Amino acid sequence: MSVLTLKAKVIADEQTQAVLLDAMSCATKVYNGLIWHLRDEFERTGKTKATRKNLNAVLKTLPRAKGYYSLSAQATRDEVIQAYKSFFALRKAGRTQHQTPGFRRKTDYSPLRYYEGFGFTLEGDQLNLSLGTGRQDGVKSVTVTLQMRQDLSFQRVRGVLLTYDKTHGPCAHLVVEVAAKQPLGNRRVAVDLGETQAITAIFDDGATLLYSGRLVKSIRRYWNKVRAKVKPPGAENRRKSRRFGQIERKESRQVEQLLHILTADFVHRCWLAGVDTIAVGDLTGIRERIDYTDALNQRLHAWPFRKIVGMVTYKAGLHGIRVTEVSESYTSQTCHACGEVKKSGRKHRGLYVCACGWQVQADANGAANIFQNAFKVSPLTERSSGRVARPVVLPIRLGWHTVHETKSKVALAA
Numbered sequence: 001m002s003v004l005t006l007k008a009k010v011i012a013d014e015q016t017q018a019v020l021l022d023a024m025s026c027a028t029k030v031y032n033g034l035i036w037h038l039r040d041e042f043e044r045t046g047k048t049k050a051t052r053k054n055l056n057a058v059l060k061t062l063p064r065a066k067g068y069y070s071l072s073a074q075a076t077r078d079e080v081i082q083a084y085k086s087f088f089a090l091r092k093a094g095r096t097q098h099q100t101p102g103f104r105r106k107t108d109y110s111p112l113r114y115y116e117g118f119g120f121t122l123e124g125d126q127l128n129l130s131l132g133t134g135r136q137d138g139v140k141s142v143t144v145t146l147q148m149r150q151d152l153s154f155q156r157v158r159g160v161l162l163t164y165d166k167t168h169g170p171c172a173h174l175v176v177e178v179a180a181k182q183p184l185g186n187r188r189v190a191v192d193l194g195e196t197q198a199i200t201a202i203f204d205d206g207a208t209l210l211y212s213g214r215l216v217k218s219i220r221r222y223w224n225k226v227r228a229k230v231k232p233p234g235a236e237n238r239r240k241s242r243r244f245g246q247i248e249r250k251e252s253r254q255v256e257q258l259l260h261i262l263t264a265d266f267v268h269r270c271w272l273a274g275v276d277t278i279a280v281g282d283l284t285g286i287r288e289r290i291d292y293t294d295a296l297n298q299r300l301h302a303w304p305f306r307k308i309v310g311m312v313t314y315k316a317g318l319h320g321i322r323v324t325e326v327s328e329s330y331t332s333q334t335c336h337a338c339g340e341v342k343k344s345g346r347k348h349r350g351l352y353v354c355a356c357g358w359q360v361q362a363d364a365n366g367a368a369n370i371f372q373n374a375f376k377v378s379p380l381t382e383r384s385s386g387r388v389a390r391p392v393v394l395p396i397r398l399g400w401h402t403v404h405e406t407k408s409k410v411a412l413a414a
């Protein structure tokens with residue numbers, strides 16, 4: 001069983017949407033009312049109590065608190081408490097320059113929260129939300145239609161968060177419980193992450209999958225070119241800083257989308273192959289795998305790796321596959337055949353070359369070492385002869401993305 005958040009677009013007629021937005025606007029007014037109370041008290045007396053008890057009393061004096069569901073109003077109260085908690089934590093740490101938590105803009109629509117068993121029902125795509133019993137217009141609940149991904153069936157909805165922003169309009173975020181798939185076997189695979197090959201996976205029979213990192217690189221190269229035309233952020237040009245942030249977000253989104261495709265494909269293949277455990281390096285060697293001479297890598301160097309680990313872990317979880325992190329120290333420098341560690345001169349055109357005669361795709365060598373670290377056995381040892389076999393790489397196509405795959409074990413031994 002896994003818990004995940006499903007985002008859904010809220011479809012509602014004009015009147016329903018107006019009521020919903022009014023409830024969200026009530027939440028903003030309540031938030032500001034509570035903030036005002038605490039700030040006022042703090043400014044007058046130098047202290048204030050951001051406690052539930054204290055704020056519940058204030059909540060009763062705020063007429064707009066009746067404009068939306070009572071448990072949602074309590075959630076607003078908790079948001080205020082949270083804001084004050086971090087404010088007090090900062091002051092305690094001696095950072096007294098911070099001001100008391102600020103107001104939300106009057107025109108903002110604040111989120112509405114619902115918890116399992118209280119104030120909402122979901123039947124098919126029909127979401128019914130209770131708005132409490134105290135609204136002036138007398139509306140007690142609204143029903144909206146949700147538009148969401150269809151490929152996922154869930155058994156329970158633990159909660160709903162309703163948000164609004166200008167780009168997406170009203171959105172429902174459903175926290176759902178999904179039954180995880182069961183692994184089909186007990187095979188194992190180890191993963192090495194890199195730049196040239198984003199993912200190199202070696203299975204327990206020596207089969208190796210290579211997912212090229214070329215597209216990730218080209219996305220970053222493109223946005224680097226765009227960035228070069230924009231003045232760097234500085235104190236005197238805030239607008240440009242904003243443009244910088246925008247570029248960063250667009251770039252991240254594109255890279256993330258690509259990584260989603262790669263990791264989804266990889267985890268699915270693992271599942272089909274009967275894998276129940278994936279070993280990934282713990283990224284201790286992250287520096288040695290990044291070519292810092294490349295201008296691209298001055299920035300954003302580590303995050304794609306962490307993203308991949310996060311995505312693989314999450315998706316594997318949905319497939320009932322366990323992910324373990326293992327030490328990857330020296331895995332890229334160690335010869336998988338003879339165990340010798342050498343710092344330099346290991347790579348020639350993507351090949352790991354050792355004096356002992358071992359010569360394989362460098363990332364496959366690294367992945368084999370991670371496999372060895374995780375499972376205490378080599379994925380490349382032929383059971384019959386005890387000899388270490390050599391992986392051979394074949395390119396295959398995955399949509400618009402190029403993936404490389406090895407031949408079967410039989411071919412490897414040849």
Ligand SMILES: [Zn+2]
Nearest residue numbers: 335338354356
């Ligand atoms: Zn060697």
